[in-house]
Amino acid sequence: MNWLDEVKWDGDGLIPAIAQDYQSGRVLMMAWMNRESLQLTAEKMEAVYFSRSRGKLWHKGESSGHMQKVHELRLDCDADMIVMQVEQRGGIACHTGRESCLYRKLENKQWLITDPVLKDPKEIYS
């Protein structure tokens, strides 16, 4: 059986994929993959997502330079979620210029921003 056939794609043919820093373990982001993007991710060992808003493959870093080298790919028990161990080029995963997209923490019923912007997004996407 093809390993891609074991994945339980959702109604839109997608699966959520989580990128975790392979050294610190910090969760950097979650995005979506379709069959083609997961296959490309495994072939290149670089994260290739499927952008739902743009409706096309999104080779992470193609415009920002912030590629993700993939060290490991895991599938969960229900086969409907992927976790990747990645090496984040530039140390910035988030489009806001932060290390991680998870830069807000719940504190006293408020989402508190805990992380600094490492690079101005205008510079990243210029």
Next chain:
Amino acid sequence: MNWLDEVKWDGDGLIPAIAQDYQSGRVLMMAWMNRESLQLTAEKMEAVYFSRSRGKLWHKGESSGHMQKVHELRLDCDADMIVMQVEQRGGIACHTGRESCLYRKLENKQWLITDPVLKDPKEIYS
């Protein structure tokens, strides 16, 4: 503004929530939350998901005893994903009796099981 209103619920009123071990950083599982379950999670500081298959709230551990004490709740940049730092009671998050639901690793185009079953599910759910 209520912190729950800042969450971007999907078409079904849900958001994916990832549970990560607060000490090792290992991703243990992903499940879904609706507004009520996220509110309860924050109130109790114990993971309360929404079971899509059963169509109801699922206080993790209610039948297995494997509760998740929540140390931290984070929201991502798009407000459509939650990451929790949790303390996993019993050291077992997965219904298969394993520590983590991510017990399969891609190796040579195969999903290889890397983790032992720590407790027989028949015992867990008896």
